[in-house]
Structure formats: C-alpha cells, structure tokens
Amino acid sequence: MTETADLDTVLGKAVTILRAFRPEDRVVSLAELVRRTGLHKATVHRLSSGLVTNRLLDRADGGYRLSGGLFELGMLASLERSLLEVAMPFLQDLYERTHETVHLGVREGHDVVYVAKIGGHRQAKVPSRPGGRMPLHCTAIGKALLAYAGADLRREVLTGPLERRTPHTVVAPGILRRQLQRVTETGVAFEQEESAVGLVCVAAPVLGRGDEPLAAISVAGPSHRFRPEGHVTAVRSAAAALGSTLSRRDLLR
Amino acid sequence: MTETADLDTVLGKAVTILRAFRPEDRVVSLAELVRRTGLHKATVHRLSSGLVTNRLLDRADGGYRLSGGLFELGMLASLERSLLEVAMPFLQDLYERTHETVHLGVREGHDVVYVAKIGGHRQAKVPSRPGGRMPLHCTAIGKALLAYAGADLRREVLTGPLERRTPHTVVAPGILRRQLQRVTETGVAFEQEESAVGLVCVAAPVLGRGDEPLAAISVAGPSHRFRPEGHVTAVRSAAAALGSTLSRRDLLR
DNA sequence: CACTTCGTCTCGTTCAGCGATACGCTGCGG
DNA sequence: CCGCAGCGTATCGCTGAACGAGACGAAGTG
16 A cells, blocks of 8 residues: 555545545445555444535445546546547547557556546457556556656656566666667657556657657557557557647646 | 535535536636635635645646546546446447447436547537536437436426526427437437537437446537438447446446 | 735634444354 | 354544634735
C-alpha cells in the first residue's frame, strides 16, 4: 500500500473506504472493508451508510458496491474529460486503421493512468483498463511520456526502483535510458512483453505547444502476430494530430 | 436544484462541493463554490483543502478543479465498468458499420446516464457525454429503456411532468405511451430532434435473461442527412448480441 | 482613495463522530 | 444438540473535529 490517506478526518476515512474497492470485486462486505481499511467496525458501518445516502456507494446483496453516482462524478473530472472528448475521433480513426487495442494515457506521478481504451472482439488480453494504472517504465505509453518529460522526473524514475512485471521488464536503468533516448529520436516508444507476457505495444507522445507531453497514444496487440513496427506511422500521426488540435484550442494546463 | 444532499454531515457537504462542479467549468473559485453550495465560506475552504489532500480536488490557478483521482475512482464503479468492458467491442462494430455517434446508456431514476459515447470527426453535435444525464422521455435510449421497464416506472414517468427540451419534445403522455407501445412491437426506439434540435437517433434495448432492460444502445446523427431507419437492424443486432453476451456471463444484478 | 471581493486564518463553542460494548442472527463443528 | 465464531446492527457516553463568526491583507474597481 503506497496509500497514505489521512485517517484522522471523516473525509480521509471515507475516501479510504472508497479506495478499498479493487477493480475485480463487485460487492464487498462490511467485514472485508474493515479488514482492508483497518478502521473500526462501527466507523465503517456509519460512514458506509453515509456514502450510500450520498450515492457514492450502493447497498448490494452481501455488502456494498461502488455506485453509479461515483461514475458520474468521475466523468466530470475536467482534464481527462476534455482530453477524452477531443481525442476520441483520433483514437477511433487509429482503431479503424489497425483493428487492435488502442489506448490513451496520461501521466500521474510515476504511473500511467489510462483515460481510454478501445478495442474490438479480437483484442489482445491486456491488463489495462480505463482509470487503471501502470508503472511508467514498463509500458509503451509510459516510455513515450517519460522520454519527453522533464529531466528531473526522468532521473527520479531511472534512479528509483524499477519494478519487474514480467521476465522481459527492463529493470536496468542504463538500458531504459538508452531506450528513452531512442524514443526522442524516433518519436515512438515500444514495449515488448514488459508489462504483460504476450503483449507488445507501440506508443507516441501527444505534445503540447512547448513540447511538453500531455498524453500518449498506443496500439497494442498479441506478440504472436502483432508487428508494432507496422503501425509506427499511424500512431505517430494520430498523436501528432491530437497534439495540434489540443494546442489549437487551449486545453493544455 | 433537484439535489437534496444531507448538509448536516461532513460527507454530505463534501459531496455537495464535488457535485457543485458542472461539466462546462474547468476551475471554480472558492467564492463561486460558496455561492453554489450555500455553505459557509470557512467550511468550503476547509473541506476543499481536505478534498485536495485526498486527491479528489486539485488546486488550480484561480480555484479548484476536479482531480484525476476522482476519475480513477469513478472508473472503479462496478456496474458501469463491467458493462463498458463487455460492450466496447459491440459499440465499436456498430460505429464502423455506421460511422455515426454511438451511445451506450443505462437508466438511473428517470434519467439516462450515458456510459459510453464514441464518434469520429464528422459526428453530430450532441449534448450527451459519458457520465452525463438526459431525461428518459426525450431520447431514443430513454424510450427504449422505458418501453421495457416495469409498468410502475412507466406510469411514474408518464404521469409525471414531461420536460420540454425542444419544440419537438413529446410532452403529451398519450403520444409517448403509443410510441413506447410501438417500441415493444418493433424492438427499436426513435428520437426526432426531441432532446436537441438537429439531432435524430435510433436505439435498441439490451435485455437480460428475464427481458429486463440492462442498458440501451443508440446511433445518432444530424437530421439533415441521417436516416435512422437505415440503421435499425444494425442497432438491434448490436444490442441483442450484447444482451446475450451479458446474460451468458453473469453481469446482470 | 473608498469600497468590494476574494482567499486565508484564528478561535471559542458544540455537536458530529467516535469506538467500546452488546445483541441477534447464521452457519459450522463437535 | 450445544457452543462458538463471524457477521451486521444498535446503543451510548466522551471528546475533539468540525463549525462559523469574524478579522485580515491583497488585489481589483470606480
């Protein structure tokens, strides 16, 4: 748990309860929430009731589930909302051209947060999901963002521990640095089964006016048939087009 | 304001602040939040700080904005998450077949909540957005959901006031009832500029095991060229396919 | 310069939130 | 059949987190 929420305020506790939900679980029992949060049983009980009346939680059969009200609120979040809106047509085009899983991601700390994921029936099994996180260093989107990020952030990540996700994850700072260097030269980043086995990926950064990376777009496919090199130009031009559209309106900052 | 949140608890106030944000605004000043919520200035100040430390708000230049943390949380909401995941390929197919704006919506009270919206560059200007709401009675998705909903809900909506959104909005309960009747006969619902001028729409319900409507899919386009009748089969089969996929796995309830 | 609006901070009051405790229910093992 | 463990829920004094009136400086306005 890297979470260090403030457990001395009602707000902190409430958020801790909400964040105790994991993507995989549908309903979580009161007892389980107590276990995960470490809060007192009565507290979780009381706060959960409060969250229910405020439409952030729903009572379900054997416990609680995150409510649709939370979804509605989340979709109001300004940055990802406007980004998604403008980006969708470009992602759509890219999907039609490739018919592989297309991602749009932004940086948040040392992670990628996926803002959108579109794919058809034949899509590769990828661990990503909208709203989900992945370490920067093991994904194509992450590398694209990192390569164009400020030198200090790059240093932070390179000197920090590089978590191994698969046998192919690049955990040597030197190799990663060279890869990032190459990204700035070519304008695209690759991932070869570094975040999940069987998954390969190409990504290109979406750059704002000052060449600061606002987001990145990727195309992903299963390693047995997907040739990332074949999609380099498609990804790059989609990212470039999105970047200039974003710059033209004023959605940076 | 139809909102009747509980202003006597910290939680209620915090949620009230979050919900005070509207889709159109990027940053909202403290004073504006005070105005919108009716809370005491000091209270909004204190709570906003708390929301910032809990990553639900960000401080921005002239005030606050909804944070990416809220987006992440919202995307964890179980029902819409799994629905979106399963539905995406079908929506994608439908988009490729039509190249018009495709929607996926669920019912929440007397409203539609849009779970997904995909469209290309040429898409019609539609007022919908993911996470947004629209009254049931003036949208194709809403009518599709309503037609297959329980008799009591249908009665509630038909007897309640039917808000006029455009000159074409159907506000006569009798006409609406007949339209809904027709929806159950044909399996598709139409909208002719009833929610926004210049916008027409076809929708089909996504039915679960017991024929209860889980969601609905629509295709929308600009009235000057879009012929909804031409997409009836495409929408209907997409919705049917999604419905049977959802039923096969157990994502209902 | 007078006046407004805004964000921030202080401070004494008080009631919302706290958690130990208890209770009823269910399921399970002996 | 009983005893026990785990669960959700309810009770109830205690206390400090939250409250809101108010003050203050900064910035804008006329």
